[in-house]
Amino acid sequence: MPELPEVEHLRRSLGPHILGARVTSAALHRPDICTHAAPGTPASRALLAGECISATRRLGKQLAIMTPSGRTLCIHLGMSGQLLVNPRTPAGGLTHVHASWELAHPSGTVVRLLFRDPRRFGGLWTFPRADLLDAHWAHIGPDALAITGEHLHRHEGARARPIKSALLDQALLAGVGNIYADEALFRAGLAPQRSGRTLTPDNWHALAATLRTLLAEAVEAGGTTLRDYRDADGRTGNAGAAHAVYGRAGHPCLRCGTTLETAMISQRTTVWCQQCQR
DNA sequence: AGGCGATCCTGAGGGC
DNA sequence: TGCCCTCAGGATCGCC
Structure with a gap:
């Protein structure tokens, strides 16, 4: 999607x-x-x-x-x-x-x-x-390609919901769906069920920087390969191979080898590494 | 008020 | 081989 x-x-x-x-x-x-x-x-x-x-x-x-x-x-x-x-x-x-x-x-x-x-x-x-x-x-948050740690900290720093849920909230930031939410949390080393109020300002900055980098890389790669996506010229994307956790539940973490966990958060399948994400 | 769950829809893909 | 069942997902609405 x-x-x-x-x-x-x-x-x-x-x-x-x-x-x-x-x-x-x-x-x-x-x-x-x-x-x-x-x-x-x-x-x-x-x-x-x-x-x-x-x-x-x-x-x-x-x-x-x-x-x-x-x-x-x-x-x-x-x-x-x-x-x-x-x-x-x-x-x-x-x-x-x-x-x-x-x-x-x-x-x-x-x-x-x-x-x-x-x-x-x-x-x-x-x-x-x-x-x-x-x-x-006007009711949609800032574009995720330009998201800042300050914005995330200011609007989500006192909230109780899991940070995975927050990343999917288009009113907080615009453009992140289930795939990049899981990928960003893996890269940032943050467990998806962590509540926003447990994150430090440094955590928020790291998460924002990770989102910007990850999404910019994916734009350059032409988007993910998923069955329904075609660009204007009918080509599929080719970033699918770069997914570290999305779609890899039960497989070994690419970084540490631990078996990746899966659970539902906000009605969305969530995959993460217990070892690498805290 | 914030957070969660149900809902919409179709086709891919797995299992038998 | 073919059929059937499950699952995937963004956003909105209603409920607790």
Whole structure:
């Protein structure tokens, strides 16, 4: 499922295909996956038909497509969402395509864009003005690529919940999902069930630094290899081999050899090393 | 009020 | 080989 690195990699790979192009048509095939900030606007118009694409933005796991008029499309991939550019699969060969666009570049190149999401945990938001995207994002925490120890300490330092739960809370920081939460805690040497109020300022700084490094590495690697993820060019990520704990419960810790533990924390499978994480 | 659990949905993959 | 069951996951809502 896409987390921050996958979405950032997607954003970067999408740029050459969509920036500077005009949306010649847009269609919403499943209205219930889309939230309109301006009800009454035709779906094709809300989905940027007639607009030029001038920029992309990202906060955490959400991707936004911007236009000079301010009309904005925000995309959340959930866990099985894909944004496909010129898929080779013939039309009708893809199931669960909930929205589609046709774009035309000044050069004449035509691009077909599809939003596909089998499990429908993802979705779209449309905004008639860019400031409404900012309002939509106002309740989400700072992006995990730039997270600081000060922020984590200030907002989580007195709380009782397990730090694994905190890392998954998009209001605290944006972009970390189950995989990178476990990986970051392993690298930082912190046990996932530790309460926030037991961490020292140094612990928070180490955790923030680990998150920034880990996520930046994963962005460069093109995101994790998970069954549903493809970038805009249809490629899978290749950071899967780098996972130290995620998906490795019962296997030896890569650092000390101790058998990795697993438990449910916040309804999420959590894997950690009892020896390396305290 | 904070923390936890249920819920949505589909397909991959394991077991028989 | 084929079928069935379990599990995976983000975010939201309701309950304690």
